[in-house]
Amino acid sequence: MKKTKGGLMSFNNFLSTSRNRQISFNNFARPAASNTNSVGILFIMNIDTAICTKSSTPFAEVSKVGYYKDKEEEILFSTHTIFRIDRIERIEDKNADRLWQVNLTLVGNQDDDFNKLTAHIREDVNSKAPKRGWSQLAFILLKLGEPAKSEKLYKILLPQATSDTDRADYNHKLGWAYDDMGEYSKALSSYERSL
Template identity: 40%
Template structure:
């Protein structure tokens, strides 16, 4: 599947270069896409109006508004969905993602279809109810420009969090893991683990395998692997090394999933102590630890403690993240949930 995705992306890039070479702002055009969103997803969309949205799939769009609207209207038949007509304005001279007209090769004749590559980022300009129907909306989007300052800030942050120095097989394993291809990712990491005698590599690979088992809800196996990772760290690293903090966090997360909240809290606090010794007080990694601890206190029904740690996370996030960053929004939503408890 991964090779198919890469090949499709490259074909779109090639068509984009042929079709839009030398394009200017006067070549700006509008396409449409009608679909259903779950009620929860639509509520999240409303919260980030004016901000950025990224689609994690290839987008098939049409120049025919009525055909797209029909798809949105059909979605309202499902009581658990909201029909959405996306109206997408695209300036080919400024776009950050490749797209291409596939009118000549599409099975759907009579309409010009534009295929937009996955992970395209749009700004949400407006959200409006249609025809007085509270389950049918139009959402106006603009494909972001390369010089969008908010997109640049967000991209820099994500790049720092995405293991930029990882080697090819590690990166492939991560991609497969994020795609939910757990068995394939596990096979890659296991091969790498069997071949290495390096303590640092073993620590990382045991941790990655443990995280895969956690995502598969195989929590006892995950604990075993993360404990192996921690054991190697403790034997080879000083007691305040950042890798120890990572192992503590992973163990805390698994214990939290297993509802072993005192254990989870203990590991999270150990990780926080290391970070406080080695990082500036406004570092985003500290914000993540404050949020993790707040989440455990919330699950233990200690709402006053939860509020305290959520507030610390938000204070750091507001200094370092775009205002519509999903982590910051999540922290704020959780704080509001415990605010008056």
């Protein structure tokens, strides 16, 4: 993460946040740092609600229904909300030695890097999965590191293919999914069928 300072990042799940720093620090970051196999990270987020509105970034204030009720002041963000990494610094703490604070700023459609990334992804998806619909979704899942979900879609699409070109494409992408899952014999079979 240190190498990507100034770059963009997203979380691949719904993101539960709190306006209460102590709850985030004491209940999540510090306990993570006590595990020798992990690092505790406290994300401090700068959120401009105007950016959320302009870029259609879905979020919900859920403090009335969260586990900690009003104490946490919880805000829930949708999957793949994009942030810029502003600053990364070590947190001195007598209870843990692997604690970091990462300052993030929410970005939206007005950000040049975000727009370049979006255009690149769109071009990549359109060039490698020109058919719209389920085929494109399966490819996006593959690119997002979700080969098992992608496999399910390609297995549905394959019997419905109406041309040899589509069958070859689906088999090739199915091979890619199996390769990503470490199922090399299935990958090889799919790649061979794509020829």
